[in-house]
Amino acid sequence: MGKNPDRPKKKTAKRKYMKPGGYDFTVLFIVLTLVLFGIVMIFSSSYYHTMTSTKFKNDMFYFLKRQSVWAVFGVCAMVVGMTIPYHFWKRFAKLCYWLSNAFLAMLPFVGIEAGGQKRWLGVGPIQFQPSEFTKIAVILYLSVYVIEHRKELGNLKGFIKAGCVLLLPVGLIAVSNFSSALLVGLMGAAILFVASPRIWYFGVGGAVLAVLGTIAVVLFPYRVGRIKTWLDPWADPTGAGFQTIQSLYAVASGGLFGLGLGQSRQKTFIPEAYNDIIFAIICEELGLVGAALVIMLFAVLIWRGIKIAMNARDSFGMLVATGITAVIAFQSIINIGVVTNTIPNTGQPLPFVSYGGTSLLFLMAMVGILLNISRYPKERE
Numbered sequence: 332m333g334k335n336p337d338r339p340k341k342k343t344a345k346r347k348y349m350k351p352g353g354y355d356f357t358v359l360f361i362v363l364t365l366v367l368f369g370i371v372m373i374f375s376s377s378y379y380h381t382m383t384s385t386k387f388k389n390d391m392f393y394f395l396k397r398q399s400v401w402a403v404f405g406v407c408a409m410v411v412g413m414t415i416p417y418h419f420w421k422r423f424a425k426l427c428y429w430l431s432n433a434f435l436a437m438l439p440f441v442g443i444e445a446g447g448q449k450r451w452l453g454v455g456p457i458q459f460q461p462s463e464f465t466k467i468a469v470i471l472y473l474s475v476y477v478i479e480h481r482k483e484l485g486n487l488k489g490f491i492k493a494g495c496v497l498l499l500p501v502g503l504i505a506v507s508n509f510s511s512a513l514l515v516g517l518m519g520a521a522i523l524f525v526a527s528p529r530i531w532y533f534g535v536g537g538a539v540l541a542v543l544g545t546i547a548v549v550l551f552p553y554r555v556g557r558i559k560t561w562l563d564p565w566a567d568p569t570g571a572g573f574q575t576i577q578s579l580y581a582v583a584s585g586g587l588f589g590l591g592l593g594q595s596r597q598k599t600f601i602p603e604a605y606n607d608i609i610f611a612i613i614c615e616e617l618g619l620v621g622a623a624l625v626i627m628l629f630a631v632l633i634w635r636g637i638k639i640a641m642n643a644r645d646s647f648g649m650l651v652a653t654g655i656t657a658v659i660a661f662q663s664i665i666n667i668g669v670v671t672n673t674i675p676n677t678g679q680p681l682p683f684v685s686y687g688g689t690s691l692l693f694l695m696a697m698v699g700i701l702l703n704i705s706r707y708p709k710e711r712e
Contacts, residue, residue, distance in 0.1 A: 355639060355705035361632045362409075362683060362698050366402050366670065366691070368399070369609075373398050375593045377605040377611040394605055401688035405695035412699020417648060417707075420471055420700065426465075428472035428500075434461035435503035448507045451607035457471040457639075462504050462511040465691040467499055470654035470697070473519055477526040478646050484527050493523060494539075494562035509554065514661055521649050521657035525640075555707065562673035574608065576668050577601045581611040589618030605686045607678050621711045625684075626667070639701060642708040652704045655697045658682075670706055 374395040380393035433563050442449030443458060449460050483489025497519035505512035524530075556571060564572030564579075581597035584590070588670040595615045604612050614622045617691060636656030643649040659682050666681040668674040680687050682694055 341405075350419065351416075351706040353701050353707060355635055358632060358635045358639070358698065358705065361404075361628050361635075362695070365625075365628060365632075365683035366695070368396065369691075370398050370402060370614060370680075371592075372609055372616075372684060373605045373686045375616060376595065376598045376609055378593075379599055380604070395588055397688065398686055398691070401691050404688075406572040408692055408696035409699035409702070412696050413702045414535045414699075415703065417651060417700050417703045421475060421647060424468075424471035424475045428469035428496075431461060431465040431468040431501060432500055435465060435500060435506075437461075438503075438507055442507070450507050462508055462515070462690045464503060466515060466658055467502050467693055467697055467700075469497065469515055469519055470651055470658075471521070473522050474647055474650035474654065477523065477650065481646075485529060487529075490523075490527060490529065492527075495597070497523070508678075510665065510679050514658070514665065515681060517653055517661045518657040522654050524651060525653050526646075533549060538579060556675070557675045559638045561672060564672065574602060575676060578611040579607050579672060581615040582671060584684065585615040585622070586621055587618050589614070589616045592616050607666065607680055607685060608670055608679050609685050610667055613684075614670075629659070629663045629682075633663075636660075636701060639705045643704055644707045644709055648707060652701055655670045657703045658697065659694070 335484065337568070354572050374392070377394040382388040382389055387393040405607040437452065438461065443451040445451060445454050450460055450462065452461055453459075471557065474498055475482060475492070477493055477531055480493065482487060484493060490614040495698065499514065501512045501516045503517070504515060560567065560571040560575060564575040568573060577600045579599050581595065581601065584597070590596070593616065595604075595612050597615055598612055602609050610622070610625070613625060617624075633656060636652060639648050640652035640656060643652055661680050662682050665674065665679045666685070669676050669679070680690050683691065
């Protein structure tokens with residue numbers, strides 16, 4: 332029998348799939364610029380210290396070489412995140428979440444002590460900070476959790492359950508690192524804020540966190556001391572207030588255009604100037620103009636992250652992009668706030684710029700995932 336030309340054609344169901352587009356090259360360019368700039372500033376702020384110390388074998392390139400190696404690993408991690416579709420990580424979200432909690436619970440018992448706190452785990456020559464891994468683990472799992480329990484977020488009980496998912500790792504981190512706990516808490520709150528249909532629940536959550544934060548500060552006298560130092564660093568200029576005062580001297584002495592790259596004087600006084608206080612050296616060597624350009628790069632990066640989240644094809648991509656952007660935003664704000672004594676002194680590195688291998692590696696891995704999300708924007712009608 333021949334085919335009837337008048338017979339209506341059978342409709343075949345189109346297979347839905349995610350068609351990739353282009354990466355957000357603005358994000359890629361800014362991150363690589365900040366990483367390269369950070370390597371330069373780490374060398375500039377550390378060479379005097381390392382070349383005059385036998386601890387570092389008088390090697391002026393000590394931190395430059397180490398950060399460069401971590402930058403290479405970070406680029407590799409970013410490429411992996413860029414290449415693999417972001418939904419792939421969804422299946423490992425729960426495993427990463429509980430593994431990170433297990434790592435954090437191990438810290439008081441087998442953690443490596445540094446600066447009076449146990450914040451590192453290590454096996455042989457390999458050492459890492461579990462709090463950095465926890466950031467990405469919480470982003471992935473909390474995003475999955477709120478999607479699976481979307482209807483429950485409409486009532487207070489369901490919102491509290493989602494809050495407990497966040498509070499568990501935050502509490503474990505707070506035992507040894509209050510600033511990282513604060514950062515993870517703010518990051519998770521950003522995800523819940525975007526996902527929750529009831530905004531007023533954040534009033535309840537904010538009150539609970541304020542009470543818990545106050546208790547955490549009161550129970551540890553050194554945290555009360557930090558607040559007193561923040562209010563009046565000159566009350567103890569050679570002790571608790573020394574770093575803050577020297578940091579402010581560096582910021583003030585930079586002027587409009589700075590003293591010139593490598594010409595900082597305060598790096599000889601500030602302990603570990605290449606680490607959390609590196610923004611002060613940027614202000615001193617590159618002045619107000621250089622500091623403003625760095626802040627502008629972070630502002631554009633955060634704006635692009637928000638755009639990626641708003642244009643994400645699905646809820647999972649939107650929430651993960653929100654969490655990653657929140658980490659970069661809050662971490663940079665906290666760091667710059669500490670350097671300028673706008674907020675009490677607390678240890679958070681400047682993203683992509685401060686010295687620190689674990690922080691750089693996981694940040695660049697997160698940026699890789701963010702870039703992959705940018706490949707799958709909403710389909711236009």
